[in-house]
Amino acid sequence: MTTKVFIDGEVGTTGLQIRARLDGRDDLELISLGEAKRKDAGARKDALNAADIVVLCLPDDAAREAVSLIDNKTTRVIDASTAHRVADGWVYGFPEMTAAQRQLVSGAARVTNPGCYPTGAIALTRPLVEAGLLPASWPLTVNAVSGYSGGGKQMIAEFEDEASSNYTLEAFRAYALGLAHKHVPEMQANMGLSHPPLFTPNVGRYAQGMIVEVPLQLWALPGAPALGGVHEVLAAAYEGARFVSVAALADSAAMTKLDPEQLNGTNAMKLFVFGNEKTKQARLVALLDNLGKGASGQAVQCLNLMIGADEGLGVNL
Incomplete structure (x- = not known):
């Protein structure tokens, strides 16, 4: 079974790097919006709710808005912005930070990618x-x-x-x-x-x-x-x-x-x-x-942990 992944903000610096690290994987199905629909709130909401995992590569306010558009309990989120770095309910996505962090990331519904x-x-x-x-x-x-x-x-x-x-x-x-x-x-x-x-x-x-x-x-x-x-x-x-x-x-x-x-x-x-x-x-x-470890590589490492894949799959370019 493949995991559906939507990168909201895939044309930004971090988004492009994450996309490059995920392209070609047969365990993932990447949801992508054409240029005309990237700023269409309805299209974005549909994509956000259709994904198993959403990766947010957006400015802080846009990241908060994207989370608010998710209205189901199954879509999991990795946020690469600063918006949720110290927010309650979000797991800090630095897997090596503590002995327990890797396990916390793997089971999290909301992961905030570190700066x-x-x-x-x-x-x-x-x-x-x-x-x-x-x-x-x-x-x-x-x-x-x-x-x-x-x-x-x-x-x-x-x-x-x-x-x-x-x-x-x-x-x-x-x-x-x-x-x-x-x-x-x-x-x-x-x-x-x-x-x-x-x-x-x-x-x-x-x-x-x-x-x-x-x-x-x-x-x-x-x-x-x-x-x-x-x-x-x-x-x-x-x-x-x-x-x-x-x-x-x-x-x-x-x-x-x-x-x-x-x-x-x-x-x-x-x-x-x-x-x-x-x-x-x-x-x-x-x-x-x-x-890499400071942005897209770490996000992909966290994604791998969240779906039970090999931790190092696709993290390097």
Whole structure:
């Protein structure tokens, strides 16, 4: 029996990537609306209610509207927008986040796909908070840089379309300078923090791939944990994980640079513990594709779990 899937917003950046990952699968039947019907409320409602699983690749308000149009109890939803990231009744779609998360996703009627930045930040810090190495009240900073594809069609045009009125030659851009980025609430909630982290996002002049970093003054933490202790907790948290890995301390120590595009096209995320034992300082770094594990790859991973398919089916491009 095939599963009927409707991607609402399939012509957007994330929607196109999800569609590419699902095309050709004989266990799925993809419901698609022609260009003339994509903005037809009746046609969309019919498609939403005809699907076994709906994947929403829409702006927040449109995602909320789409959910309201579903009037049956059988259609399950994966929402790639920010609309339901901290909403009651929605399961956070980061399968590796906790030991129970994969099972929660597989049985959920409503799954909210995590943001790309939070995926890296949560992966780096939640195990440390749960292990007691990092107090929940600790004043954390999350520094990150992403390719411009993370900003969707408008930002892609800014960096690629010379005919665009907003075309830019910027090599690097710092943004969200008012410290109110929409990803912060889900970061705080799922990192296990008592206070919002200080989040400093940036975009570089390259299409996709990202680095998320959490710097730590180990000497100031309770017990002044060593690099090895931090690494041990992270390695144990993701032991056996299919898509999240932790680089060996020796490998990280031998590195002199890190390419944010290294994992592009994959659903992989690699974590690194860089540091200086003498100064007792650390840089915890997550490397991932903002369109892969940070968006469409993770959505497909969740879809696979929800229908009982192999978790890795179609997650890579």
